[in-house]
Amino acid sequence: MSLALRLSIAMILLVVITTAGTGMLIYKRANDASRPVVFESLKARAGILADGVTDYVSGSKEDVMMMADLPAVRATAKLKRTGGTIDGRDYAAWRSQLAAEMLALIKAKHSYAQIRLIGLDDDGRELVRVQRNLSTDATMIVPDRDLQSKGGRDYFRDAVSMPVGALYVSQVSYNREQGRIELPAWPTLRLATAIHDDNDVPLGLVVINLHLEELFTQLPKGGFRGGEVYLLDENGYYLISPNPEQAFAFEYGNASTFQSDWPGIASLVNTPMPVGGRTRDADGREYAVSAWPIQLSEQRHLTLIEAVPTEIVFRGAATVARSATMTGAVAVVLAGLLAIAIAATLTDPLRAITRAVGAASEGKPATLPVNATGEPGELARAVSRYLERDSLLNAIAGTSVDSIVTVDMNGLITTWNPAAERLYGYAAREAIGQSINILTPIDRRGEFAELMERISRNESIDVFETVKLTKAGEPIDVSLTVAPIHDSQGNVIGASRIARDITAKLASERRLRRLQAEAAHAARISAAGQMAGALAHEMNQPLTAVVNYARSARRILLKRGVAEDDEVIVYVDRAADQGQRASAIIKRLRQFIGNRQDRIEREDVNAVVEGALETALSDDAGTSLNVVRSYSPDLPTIPLDRVQIQQVVANLIRNAREAMDGSPRQNLSVRTTDHPTYVAVTVADTGPGLSDEVMAHLFEPFATTKRQGMGIGLTISRSIVETHGGHMFVNSDEHGSEFSFTLPKEHA
Known part of the structure; x- marks a missing residue:
């Protein structure tokens, strides 16, 4: 971006900021004036919607308590448990009367989906149930064969345990038949009270299932146009939502709640009193919000929340702001024209310097206005000195026989000289921008982190030897020197790495x-x-x-x-x-x-090792030695001298036995393993291990830890293995020692 353009933009921004500030001030004043009225209107509207829910449910509460006092209810529930008659009528007569009374009530109340009397016996089996077909509005008395047991349902257990005369209100949920959601799914609210005999002993439950589909369909229509109406239970689960996938999603295992979707107003759920406020959704859109509590019972309450975008409720204030913005736009255009005219007179020398720097970066001749006066001339002369120094450094790096690579503090390569191309095989365009780890073996990645930690403390690293990888993946030994690179303020911004093969x-x-x-x-x-x-x-x-x-x-x-x-x-x-x-x-x-080696024959390694083990342990009677064999199956036969290899294995086993003398655990492990080009034999013990001093001279002749040993057993064993074309290894710590040797599958 040119200086002239920046100057123009600065003047335009000054006018824009001034105009925007004025418009925002006007908008804020209008907004503040209308805010109390808007919030009170929203709260009043939410209250009206909430009253609709309360009124819809209140009549049902009275009907439940009335049903509980019907003689037919008490007689049916009691005779089901005790048998006999009441007033000369048996259980069947009272039950028939009760079914007729329930049928009359459900026909009169179109919001009732079911009315039931549930007994306490047979796992809470229904005694009488009348129901409405929600598709045809037809009502019926349910036959005895279709009655269900409800003892496992939460509303049954909770309602039975309530005090005499108490009303139970369930959670709003989909109706279930035989434990499954009834289709089509419809929201229901269960109101129930327990029936007791004269001694306050529970006899059963009267339950009314209130059908809420019509209420939940009509309720959002009464909200603010362009707004969103939510009805939530005490857990914050959606009962009504503009998004159909949210409503009753908890019935299908979706734990999404209003609190998680609207964290800014999560406190509105279960609010004890009507409240209003503002919030933003996940997309940053601002809303005016009101909440109204709905108390269904002491244990059950809902929350009705209405959210309306502020651009809808504050349309008047936004109109005023748009008028101010239009006036400011005219001022911005005029300021832009003036700024362009002024900036053009200042930027010619700066453009010349910019072109010169660009040419120098491409290796082309650069012409700078070094004879110019004032600040542009001073800047041109400073740039000229910098370009001369940069040219000198490029010449040094380009002709160096050593690889010169620079990296930033994140390990990304920033420069790459020709010697680096020859050493590592990467062209500059391939390496620059890549991590220095493309040159570092995996087992030496920690080395780079340690070097950069020292560089960040402004330390230089003297010559040290390490291993790097070429583009072909081949390791090469290099001598490396690392020094910090500083910016103009002296801060460490990277490192220079000079490497020699x-x-x-x-x-x-x-x-x-x-x-x-x-x-x-x-x-x-x-x-x-x-x-x-x-x-x-x-x-x-x-x-x-x-x-x-x-x-x-x-x-x-x-x-x-x-x-x-x-x-x-x-x-x-x-x-x-x-x-x-x-x-x-x-x-x-x-x-x-x-x-x-005139006795080399193809042998079964497992058989050779087992023969050596038997020989070495031939005098092992009465000891607590635990021998663990782990022979690899299907090993191929390989060329070896059976006697010599058995001598090696027997020597290792005897050494292991003697190393475990006095140890509380005496476990001897002998195993064979198959590899692509060789077979490995391992003998491990649980002795005290070998000291560093012993390890340093372990394979030297006459070096021994035994009082009467000659110190030539391991020397001869290793020589035998090496004569066969293999190698011998040892690992030891305080938990024991492990000797391994390899035998090639074929002689070279």
């Missing part, structure tokens, strides 16, 4: 560390090979002797033929098997150290 540098460092680790691993393997060779030479002979002795003992026991020796023979066989297994382990160890 250090992926190749870190990869070289990792390769160096891996080579060093492999050299150390080779040294460990060499040492272990020497130890294995010595152990194999020294242990094979005694193990062979153990196996031979066990077999000799077996032959002797078999030769004796004593039945009691059968169990001993079983354990002798197991001892021989374990001796042979130990010899095989030593042989495999020598082969492993020599990097030979």
Whole structure:
């Protein structure tokens, strides 16, 4: 918007405000003068409508009390309970007389839908009922087979419990037959009183159902033309509403109330006296409102509310305001013409500056009126200095080999230099306006929040290393420097982020560390090979002797033929098997150290793990160890050395058992899990866990927490797993430790 236009608008607005103020003052005076008269008229009209409801109901109250005093009512209710006769007439005779009297009354009163006598027995079964067909206006005595039990209805329970001579008035609702709303639905009001014998013992109820459809149809027609009439029960539910969907919506489970729809005048519901006021609806339209209470009984009352738009009731004041507005419009036109003429003489230099700034932003040559006099000349020279500085900064950012990105305090990217395009793969038009999170891995989102918190405190962040994502989703290592950006008042409005790709540098460092680790691993393997060779030479002979002795003992026991020796023979066989297994382990160890895997075969991992578990727990008699097996079903067979993998699993299980010595809970969990390219085996215990110091040296040779341990079990186990192409992991806390290793489904 040009300065000339703004000046013109300012002068026009001044005239508009003055004119509007005058018109509003005139309107307010007229409005204030008419307001009391309008509100009193609305209240009087609401009172007339409310009196119509009261008059419609009052005659029915007298009829209910009259019916309760009829001899036929009392005799019918009493004989139904006691039997016998009264004045020589039995129950059937009195009931017939009562039905005739009720029929005569309902024919005379066209607003009555039903008149009933309800007994207390048979779950409140009706004794007599006469009713009107609301479609044809025909009346009838309902046959005995169609009479219903009403003991479950609220009005029955409430009316029976009322004192002698008290009148019960129900809530206005749709009539129900057999527990369902009668169709077509019609609003009804039930008036009832209890019948008592001479000892004030309840005998039954007299009930009149008052049909309100005609009243509710005619009542809104008596309201203010263009207004809205509402009739509400004590809960604020709609009985009459301009919106047909609101009336009696509570009967269908809709809990909408007048209080929720008109919160500004919610206090009018159940008002004890007539009141008036103003409010606005949800669309902001203003209404004049009056409310009149309708007392049906001590327990039951309604509220009649009439709401009329103020533009209808205050039409006279609005006419005066429109006249003042027309006069002001003429003044506005004249002021606009004058403002345009004055502003045009001031804005030429400013337009030249605006065009120059626009050209500079597009990289085009800019011509500024730096030789102009006065304030426009000062402004042009200041803009020239700013453009020179901006050009310098753009040149620096454009030629930088480092990525330079700026963001606002919400993390939205505001600038993006060519180096950023090369580093991350996003063009400037793709990145600007996006969140910086497009470059941030999910597990590092908190890192950005922490950086921006420090930036908001006007702190600069020195060089630190982190990981970012390229457009292709590939992670890259970067060295990042972050500094705050300030506005002209010194407030922090964003951050400048300079990043350098250090992926190749870190990869070289990792390769160096891996080579060093492999050299150390080779040294460990060499040492272990020497130890294995010595152990194999020294242990094979005694193990062979153990196996031979066990077999000799077996032959002797078999030769004796004593039945009691059968169990001993079983354990002798197991001892021989374990001796042979130990010899095989030593042989495999020598082969492993020599990097030979000539016993690799496809095996069932679950069977291998179960065999190792049985071996490791063979001496676990009499302990409280709880073993939980969780083997993944349908595991494929995979290539492995059965003896070596069983050695790994058995070693982990023995370690877990020893870790739980003295623990109150000794739960050992062994499970296998299937993954797309590998199978995982996990052994977990509920021991005290491993300290940070132990974790740091866990897989180093001769590092052990056992008093008599050599510290090479985990080292050898990990080497076996890695020789198979897998990996070993450990997690530990105060609740226990979990060792896992993986085995590839296919050898590379």
